[in-house]
Amino acid sequence: MTYAIETRALTKRYGRHTALDGMDLAVETGSVFGMIGPNGAGKTTAMRLLLDIIRPTSGDATVLGESPRAGGAALRRRIGFLPGELMLEGRVTGRALLAHYADISGPVPAGRIDELAERLGLDLTRHVRKLSKGNKQKLGLVQAFMHEPPLLVLDEPTSGLDPLVQQEFLTMVREAQHKGQTVFLSSHVLSEIQTAADHVAVLRNGKIVKVGDVATLRASAVRRVVVDLTDVSADSIRNTLEALPQLNDLTVMDGDIVHITGTVEGHIDALVKAIAPFHVVDLRVEEQDLESSVINLYSSEANNDN
Incomplete structure (x- = not known):
């Protein structure tokens, strides 16, 4: 069995506040793994540590077989990331912004961007600064999925999306898994996690209090x-x-x-x-x-x- 993500006693402290406390986690390659928990539980902190956006206080992690810090930009190009607080501004069109991201992330299959935009109902000709929150979220999803990375890390991916687009997103997740990609996502929407994920971790105050398959989670809902x-x-x-x-x-x-x-x-x-x-x-x-x-x-x- 291979793992796309492994963490061992991963910890992040800010002064006296512990944002993530000794997280041990193993995410199997090709699976859809969900993290749930209220605001402040540590979900976003965990994702930022995996992407080397922030550095751990102690413990370590392996992502796609590499240390996030040692893997650097080459490792991050193999990851599709959607942050929980997506900040998109600028006097450029959605298409131009995605072309810029494609230069950073690596090759994007021909027609892939237009296909994803059509599925999500996203107009790529509009300027980014004029887009609604929901349309900015769609743009973020396109940039995460477009280069078909081995690992997708998605923080609250359906925030601001209407129900029909949420269903299309879940279809995209299942398609990614069918291609062998690993999906690591967080959400406040329990039904969304139950629909999308194979296994789930429940966080409280920076600690994992429960890890199990979706059937176990559903039984305790x-x-x-x-x-x-x-x-x-x-x-x-x-x-x-x-x-x-x-x-x-x-x-x-x-x-x-x-x-x-x-x-x-x-x-x-x-x-x-x-x-x-x-x-x-x-x-x-x-x-x-x-x-x-x-x-x-x-x-x-x-x-x-x-």
């Missing part, structure tokens, strides 16, 4: 459910649902339609089977924001340590 039923009494359905260990924060409001809300940890199969005998007017399953889901993972981890 917390979702809000809303159910409307008729032809059932509130007391009857309350007694039925209170017996489900996965269902928490249960609220049952009586009326012509019995309105039920709660949160489900893990799979919803038991809930669906419990309400199946009744007349279901509406059922909504809403994924909670990533921070809430991660807090649940943190709590589980803390309980395991006690």
Whole structure:
């Protein structure tokens, strides 16, 4: 087994503040690996260390078989990078800017830039400074993908993109993996990570608290459910649902339609089977924001340590 990224006790401190604390990570070549966590968890710091934008306080890393520092510009040309805070300005068109990046990154297949721009709905004739945040993000994606590098490092890649473009981005990720490229991405969008990634690392306060495959992450996710039923009494359905260990924060409001809300940890199969005998007017399953889901993972981890 080969690894596109390996880190050993990778640490970055700023004075008394530890931004990344002893990260041990191995990203298999040809995989899609996701990092999730709230702001300040250490995701961006980890990516900047891998690209030698900043230097570690201690520990070390290997990227595509080389030290980020020793690999220098030659190594960075083998990486497609999209920063989390993309700053694009200038009185040049998107096409001209991408041509400049192509001179830096290396050969770009003929027609590749136009193909990616068309897929993302990006007008390359417009001046960069006049582009919206979403269109600047599209431009950043094109420059990361266009030279088909062995490794893609993407920090919050769908920020500012509309849902249809997000889906196209996920298709691009799957295509890259099919070509043997490795994709290392971070996101606040739990469903995006679940769709795109093979394995996931969860960060908290600069530390990895959980690493696992996507199925494991999905099983520990917390979702809000809303159910409307008729032809059932509130007391009857309350007694039925209170017996489900996965269902928490249960609220049952009586009326012509019995309105039920709660949160489900893990799979919803038991809930669906419990309400199946009744007349279901509406059922909504809403994924909670990533921070809430991660807090649940943190709590589980803390309980395991006690």
